[in-house]
């Protein structure tokens with residue numbers, strides 16, 4: 063019964079290849095202000111902010127970096143203080159020991175291998191200590207050289223609800239999305255889903271009746287017949 067309902071919903075909205083463009087266009091119109099919520103002014107601050115954002119909110123990171131970035135301006139600055147001092151300075155973002163260690167390792171490598179600059183090459187970013195695929199994707203996208211599609215909890219939930227993937231694993235979800243979403247939209251697509259997920263397609267209580275893509279969504283609770 064449940065299976066036939068899901069099948070019927072998928073049939074009603076049509077194939078994902080035909081839906082992806084209108085989904086992107088409508089969400090872009092609805093969330094014209096969708097952008098990264100982390101504050102930064104240069105590639106180093108971007109990298110640090112994204113590294114600190116693991117397991118915490120962007121608002122929390124912004125609170126911490128407002129002071130952090132005034133004190134630590136160059137990679138050398140992160141190495142010029144004892145690790146405990148850096149830990150105290152980033153304490154409020156949680157997992158401060160691992161994050162301080164990763165930041166110092168990354169700064170060391172930036173100085174040793176990249177003249178103190180943040181590399182643009184995706185694999186070089188991935189090789190930095192504590193930089194996982196999601197971090198490398200966010201940094202690349204914000205620098206205008208998106209290499210993949212950022213998958214966080216909102217992107218996962220909305221991609222599944224919209225019938226764009228059936229996967230659970232973020233790497234497989236990213237692969238499904240990369241096959242579907244036009245490359246020129248790789249950077250903005252996650253922001254659109256994240257903002258739609260915060261404002262409308264809320265985890266426990268999606269506001270389908272207010273949703274601009276409800277007739278393109280197989281999980282819509284609005285009766286479209």
Ligand code: SF4
Nearest residue numbers: 263270273276279282
């Ligand atoms: S129709 Fe409902 S479930 Fe589908 S994207 Fe919109 S809010 Fe989410």
